Amino acid sequence: MSESKKSDRVAVVTGGASGIGLVLSRALAENGYSVVIADMLNSEPAAQTLRSEGLAVVGVKADVTSVEDTANMIAAATGTYGGLDVLVNNAGIFTSLTLKPFDQISPAEWMKVMEVNTLGPFLCAKSALPALRMRGGGRIVNIASTSQLKGAPFMLHYTSSKGAVVAFTRSLARELGGEGITVNAIAPGFTLSDGVLASGMEVKMGDVVRRTSRSIQRDQMPADLVGALLYFAGDGSAFVTGQTLAVDGGSVFL
Numbered sequence: 001m002s003e004s005k006k007s008d009r010v011a012v013v014t015g016g017a018s019g020i021g022l023v024l025s026r027a028l029a030e031n032g033y034s035v036v037i038a039d040m041l042n043s044e045p046a047a048q049t050l051r052s053e054g055l056a057v058v059g060v061k062a063d064v065t066s067v068e069d070t071a072n073m074i075a076a077a078t079g080t081y082g083g084l085d086v087l088v089n090n091a092g093i094f095t096s097l098t099l100k101p102f103d104q105i106s107p108a109e110w111m112k113v114m115e116v117n118t119l120g121p122f123l124c125a126k127s128a129l130p131a132l133r134m135r136g137g138g139r140i141v142n143i144a145s146t147s148q149l150k151g152a153p154f155m156l157h158y159t160s161s162k163g164a165v166v167a168f169t170r171s172l173a174r175e176l177g178g179e180g181i182t183v184n185a186i187a188p189g190f191t192l193s194d195g196v197l198a199s200g201m202e203v204k205m206g207d208v209v210r211r212t213s214r215s216i217q218r219d220q221m222p223a224d225l226v227g228a229l230l231y232f233a234g235d236g237s238a239f240v241t242g243q244t245l246a247v248d249g250g251s252v253f254l
């Protein structure tokens with residue numbers, strides 16, 4: 001499948017009601033995918049906006065930590081569009097984090113971040129598997145982070161959870177490769193998503209990240225992740241699996 005042509009492929013994007021997930025959902029839809037936006041927030045307004053532009057998008061309310069919700073999310077894809085080809089595990093706890101030294105992180109905070117960022121992709125992949133098998137193959141794309149590759153202070157639960165996402169990507173790739181299902185991860189650098197802009201994180205971290213860490217010294221926007229997603233979702237990456245691609249303006253070199 002050429003990425004510039006219309007396809008009849010179907011994608012589910014978790015955490016797609018806002019931020020990076022919404023930009024990725026739009027990009028997939030603009031490239032011919034039918035898209036289910038799944039989010040614990042009401043994702044129908046975002047979906048409606050995209051539909052008004054002629055794109056094939058529906059929104060479903062789904063908490064990725066719920067077995068029932070993740071099953072419903074996949075049923076929305078198969079019921080509305082007839083199948084599933086691509087799962088994008090984007091939902092995560094990031095912009096709502098309170099940065100703090102690790103010894104001030106409570107066990108409950110640790111568990112919550114782990115639940116959404118690691119149990120979530122696991123449940124979504126489990127729910128998606130039968131539908132991907134029905135197609136004879138597919139794509140799972142996990143959104144990790146460069147913070148776990150570089151080590152980042154004051155968010156030990158978050159960086160640990162994203163380290164788990166990379167390990168999950170590698171091991172699941174080994175399990176599913178024989179079925180034509182690839183599993184890859186995109187590791188964004190600090191990205192000016194809606195949530196980041198609303199949280200004040202940019203004010204605290206933006207200039208430091210730009211000046212001290214990047215080869216390409218500008219802000220990273222959600223749109224910078226689109227090329228990597230279309231590559232991992234498309235036919236051009238059919239023989240690429242278990243990989244983590246850092247998209248961060250040349251900050252981390254893998």
Ligand SMILES: NC(=O)c1ccc[n+]([C@@H]2O[C@H](COP(=O)([O-])OP(=O)(O)OC[C@H]3O[C@@H](n4cnc5c(N)ncnc54)[C@H](O)[C@@H]3O)[C@@H](O)[C@H]2O)c1
Nearest residue numbers: 015019020040063064090091092094095145190191193195
């Ligand atoms: N923004 C960054 O700098 C950055 C950098 C690296 C990685 N990431 C990762 O990219 C992804 C998106 O980041 P963002 O900045 O757009 O984050 P965000 O916090 O702005 O948006 C995340 C989305 O996930 C949804 N969500 C949260 N918990 C959920 C749950 N339990 N079930 C379903 N949906 C849920 C939220 O409602 C929201 O729409 C996250 O996985 C994040 O960790 C972000």
